[in-house]
Amino acid sequence: MCIFRYKIREERGETMPKLTFFYGVMNSSKSARALIQKFSFEEKGFSVGLLKPAVDTRDGGEWVRSRIGLCSPAHPVAPDEDLNRWYLHHPFDVLVVDEAQFLSGRQVEALYEVACASAPVFCYGLASDFRTRLFPGSRRLFELADELVRIEALCACGRVAQVNARIENGKILREGSRVEIGGNERYQSMCYRCYRRGLSGQTHGG
Ligand SMILES: [Zn+2]
Structure with a gap:
């Protein structure tokens, strides 16, 4: 596991894993990109934890599905779940989170701590709601993420x-x-x- 993590850092030209937030509007292919990223890491031998806030129940809360047909089971994150604790029991090489706007601020902080200490974390989600206001999870991601990537539509x-x-x-x-x-x-x-x-x-x- 540690060797894998080191290889990821080396591959990305970094000394530490980091927290990245890919944000975009609805139907901007965020879920497809999250699933492709998971597949790419797995293809290279890394273990990838896929997470999705349980507030999104469109797919039974336990699947990430894209409109182009890709899908994968995901860990449904409960609204008050302690993600530091979850990661201790599920030490994946990489974490990918879909619908990250529905995370709580504290959960984003936990992912930041995972990214600082152990594994790169890639979050995908909406920036703002239909009233053009930031979601709390997205706000915390904008505040903490090492890298922000806008997916345009x-x-x-x-x-x-x-x-x-x-x-x-x-x-x-x-x-x-x-x-x-x-x-x-x-x-x-x-x-x-x-x-x-x-x-x-x-x-x-x-
Ligand atoms: Zn327009």
Whole structure:
């Protein structure tokens, strides 16, 4: 295990593992990238722990699935779970976390501690909710991550999408409960300009 970890550090040209946050809007291929990254490390002989906050129950809470068909079982992280303690019993070479916006601030701090001491941690998730406000988990990741990587997706007008708009009856909702998990029909990624104008997919004119 230690040799594997050392090899990862050496391969990445670093002396220490680190915490990386890949953030993007909905449908920007975050889950697919997380699964591909897991596969790539496993192909080289590293053990990879895949985690996903249990608040996301779309897939029974125990699977990471991408729209292009990739999937893998994941450890469902309970809202108050102590991830330092979990890692002590599951000392993987690498950790990959999907839907990381749903982690608590304390859980992000625990992952940071794992990244400092033992294994690189790659988190994938949304930055902000449909009200354009940061999720608590994402906020802590922006504060602590050693590396931030934006995964870009386009708005229907051609600009870079940055808002996950919640759509109901063709209109954008700006208030309501934060954690409401839905499919494509309820959320649409768009640029802030289109969000401000109140355009949904049906009326997009640019
Ligand atoms: Zn736009």
